[in-house]
Amino acid sequence: xxxxxxxxxxYSNPKNVGTLDKASKNVGTGLVGAPECGDxxxxxxxxxxxxxxxxxxxxxxxxxxxxxxxxxxxTEWLKGKSIDVAATIDNMDIVEELNLPPVKIHCSVxxxxxxxxxxxxxxxxNGLEELVFEEKGVx
Amino acid sequence: xxxxxxxxxxxxxxxxxxxxxxxxxxxxxxxxxNAASRNHPFGWEAEEAVDYARxxxxxxxxxxxxxxxxxxxxTEGDNLGIKGVYEMYAQKGNHIITANTEHKAVLDxxxxxxxxxxxxxxxxxxxxxxxxxxxxxxxxxxTTILIAIMYANNEIGVIQPxxxxxxxxxxHGVLFFTDAxxxxxxxxxxxxxxxxxxxxxxxxxxxxxxxxxxxxVRRKNPRVKVTAxxxxxxxxxxxxxxxxxVPGIVGFGKACELCRLEMDQDTTRISKLRDKLETAxxxxxxxxxxxNREHRLPHVSNxxxxxxxxxxxxxxxxxxxxxxxxxxxxxxxxxxSYVLKALGLGDDLAHSSLRFGLxxxxxxxxIDYTIEQISTTVLKLREMSPLWEMFKEGIDMNSIEWAHH
Numbered sequence: 001x002x003x004x005x006x007x008x009x010x011y012s013n014p015k016n017v018g019t020l021d022k023a024s025k026n027v028g029t030g031l032v033g034a035p036e037c038g039d040x041x042x043x044x045x046x047x048x049x050x051x052x053x054x055x056x057x058x059x060x061x062x063x064x065x066x067x068x069x070x071x072x073x074x075t076e077w078l079k080g081k082s083i084d085v086a087a088t089i090d091n092m093d094i095v096e097e098l099n100l101p102p103v104k105i106h107c108s109v110x111x112x113x114x115x116x117x118x119x120x121x122x123x124x125x126n127g128l129e130e131l132v133f134e135e136k137g138v139x
Numbered sequence: 140x141x142x143x144x145x146x147x148x149x150x151x152x153x154x155x156x157x158x159x160x161x162x163x164x165x166x167x168x169x170x171x172x173n174a175a176s177r178n179h180p181f182g183w184e185a186e187e188a189v190d191y192a193r194x195x196x197x198x199x200x201x202x203x204x205x206x207x208x209x210x211x212x213x214t215e216g217d218n219l220g221i222k223g224v225y226e227m228y229a230q231k232g233n234h235i236i237t238a239n240t241e242h243k244a245v246l247d248x249x250x251x252x253x254x255x256x257x258x259x260x261x262x263x264x265x266x267x268x269x270x271x272x273x274x275x276x277x278x279x280x281x282t283t284i285l286i287a288i289m290y291a292n293n294e295i296g297v298i299q300p301x302x303x304x305x306x307x308x309x310x311h312g313v314l315f316f317t318d319a320x321x322x323x324x325x326x327x328x329x330x331x332x333x334x335x336x337x338x339x340x341x342x343x344x345x346x347x348x349x350x351x352x353x354x355x356v357r358r359k360n361p362r363v364k365v366t367a368x369x370x371x372x373x374x375x376x377x378x379x380x381x382x383x384x385v386p387g388i389v390g391f392g393k394a395c396e397l398c399r400l401e402m403d404q405d406t407t408r409i410s411k412l413r414d415k416l417e418t419a420x421x422x423x424x425x426x427x428x429x430x431n432r433e434h435r436l437p438h439v440s441n442x443x444x445x446x447x448x449x450x451x452x453x454x455x456x457x458x459x460x461x462x463x464x465x466x467x468x469x470x471x472x473x474x475x476s477y478v479l480k481a482l483g484l485g486d487d488l489a490h491s492s493l494r495f496g497l498x499x500x501x502x503x504x505x506i507d508y509t510i511e512q513i514s515t516t517v518l519k520l521r522e523m524s525p526l527w528e529m530f531k532e533g534i535d536m537n538s539i540e541w542a543h544h
Contacts, residue, residue, distance in 0.1 A: 003454065011454055017523050034541030035487035035526060038448050038466060038475065042525035060525040064450035064466070068523065113542075 003065055004099035010069035015076050018058040020044040028083075028122025030114040039063030039107065041071050043114035045078055045086070047122055054078045054086060059114075066104040070094050070111035083119050087131060145460045145505040149344075149496035150293050150321060150439060155390070156346040156499070162393040163348065166386035174383045175374065185385045192392025199395040200319075200338070201329035202355050208375045209388055212352040213320040216339025217244040219379060220316045220354050223365025224285045224337065225252050228314070232282035236313075238262040238270050238299075239481045241289050245318055249287070258282070266483050267431035268297035272307065279311045290319035290328065290338075294465065294478040294494055295430030296439025298322065305334025314363060320344055320352075324398035325436055326406070330355055336363050342387065346499060347394030351387030354379070401499070409497050410437035412506045416495060417442070419510040423517055425530070429479055429492060438497040441465070441479075443488045446527040447520045452493065455516030460509055465492035487526075 003011070022029045026047050033040040039062060046056040057075035061068045073094055078086050094100070094108035120130040146154065166188060174189045176182025193204040210216045225235065237249055239261045249259040260278045262270050270288060279286075286308045291298045301317060308315035316337040322328055323338075324345030330338060341352035356378065357363045364378075371380025398405075417440045420426055425445035444452065449466030465476030466489070475489035484492075493513070497506075521527040529536060 008454075011451075014523060019528065031525065031539075032542055035490070035536065036485065036541070038450075038486070038490040040525055040541075060523055060528060062446060062451075062524040062526045063448050065454040067448075068451060 006073075006098050007065055007069040007100070010072040010098070011065040014059075014068060014072040016056075016058050016072065016079075017060060019060065020046050020056065020058050025125055026122070028118040028120070028125070030117025030119075030121060032113045032117055033063070033067075033110050035062065039067045039110060041067065041110050041114045043071060043074060043078075043111070043118050045083070045118045045122060047083055049126075052082050052084070054081055054083060063107065063110075064104075066098070066100055066107040067110060069098055070100070070107045071114065073097060074111045074115055078115065083122065086115060087119050087133075089115055141504040141508055142502065143459050143508075145501075145509055147495050147497060147501065147505075147509065148461045148463050149498040149501075150296075150494060151463060151496070152343045152349065153346050153498050154500060155343075155348055156394065156397060158397060159347055159390045159393045163386045163390040166389050170385075172385070174385055175372065185383075188385060188389050189383055192388045195392035195396040195399075196353055199328075199399045200323060200340075200355060201331050203358060205376075206330075206355050206358050208354040208356055208378050209383060209391075210339070210352045210354050210379060211350055211384075212343070213242075213318060213339050213341040214244040216341070216352050216354040217242070217318055218248050219365055219368050220337045220339055220356075221245065221248045221285065221287055222252065222368055223378070224314055224316065224363075225257055226366035227364050228284045232284045234258045234260070234280055234282040235285045235287060236260045236262065236275065236278045236283060237287040238264055238289070240264050240268060240292055240294075240297075240478045241287070242293055242318055242320070245287055245289070262288075264481050267434075268292060268295050268429075268478075268482055269431055269434060270299060270304075272300060272303050275304065276307050276311075279307070279313060283311065283313050285314050285316055287316045287318070290317045290322035291326070291436050292430070292478060293321050294476060295441045295482075296321070296436035297430040298326070298434045298436065300434075301333050301335070305336075308336070309334060314361075321436060321439075324395065324402070325438060327402070330357070336361070337365070342391040342394055345394050345398050348387050348390040351384050351391045353391070405499050406437045409499070409501065412501055412503060413438055413440055413495070413497050415503075416440060416497075416506050416510060420444075420513060423514060426517075427488070429482060429484065429488075440495045441492055442495070443479075443484070443492040444517050445488065445491055446524045446530055447517055448490050449492055451520055452491075452513075452516055455519065456512040460512060463494045465494065466490045 057078040059071040091108035091112040172181030172185035174185040323340035338355040343349040429441040449464030479489040
């Protein structure tokens, strides 16, 4: 399978690899996937309490090149967005940007799930109601 | 000089030895005859070439040339050997014993037989990939006609106790078929000493051409017969019709001869390189060899690098190093390797495996380069892996409720 240039670029030079303090009140952590399935993504956001803007985003991913690229791209997109706007990021935007082939669409779904899980973790910590998202039946 | 890209996927196919190609060329153009043409020199030449190659092939495995049936390759040999016995010995019984780490060409052939009314026992292997001989013997019943166990596994290189299997088969009056695709030409295989009744192997795994293989069918003690699976001109003693692939056969013969003459020196050199590769890669934390290391092909190594996903790992160097992985992402089925799972490996370790297959043409520079590239990529990806971080923090990964998707 040939990878798109953008996937290769994110894989070779991943953006925002790292760990934020998950105990911190303004950090939301999303851990999705499973080792048995061959991909696990952990995506973290640091939110400015006053503005609701995502100041920083970090990821770590166990998975194929497309999974790594999807999470790297997601962190890039998250930075500077409000958590409300971030919640609207759709997996198909990632598919389009990275030119993912059909067999790799689940990587983008995982990234979207990770974003939502991180947002909800942040909301929960801050006494906000968790958002209810529609299930994407791609897995 | 380092030659790139490095090819370490020799269990999939080997490059053809230039000496093999040289012997084949005249049989495409100058000596193009049909080996079945009995009435003119073109046919005689072709037949003579086939006879000579048949001897070369037979000699490598200690067989009589008359016991060699040329096929299109190992898959056809698996089909002809297993279905052919099932049909020929239908009077005697309908039960076949095989193992769950066999190649798909064997497993799917057995599935086919089950659909047509046969009964198949799939033995589980032990953690090291070897079958348990007690399980094998216990599975034999009065209706058992065939034991089909591979010589050496294509993913982990583990060599089954072929002589012991043959002895059990003989004791119970059951035929023994073995898929020796990965073994022939790489380690000494002798159908008499090993007690094999039927055996399939192929040219392109031993520096010969693709599209040509052989089925060994024993002619004495006992005389074995298989029902043809293709109707036609009755070539190959009526067991495999179809015009003989003369250039392929000539090349296959030459490949067998080269393997016979050079096996010792090849094995010494290749196993040294394999061991160097393996020792160096096992210096990485949490790296494990899959399968029995003692009873193993000298050119194969299968290693899991925990907390790193196989396809992601391959992507780090697959422009320069050709390898295969047991990861789901690299397979058409999106399932991780069933062979590794049969060893009792968790899906996570199966996802993290790489298979190395060295060859006659692998150089030490290439192995050094591979060690360096893989080590670097494993370390880089572990820095990126949430599982590695958890492992380092001592978090029990089984305690996490993973969202299985």
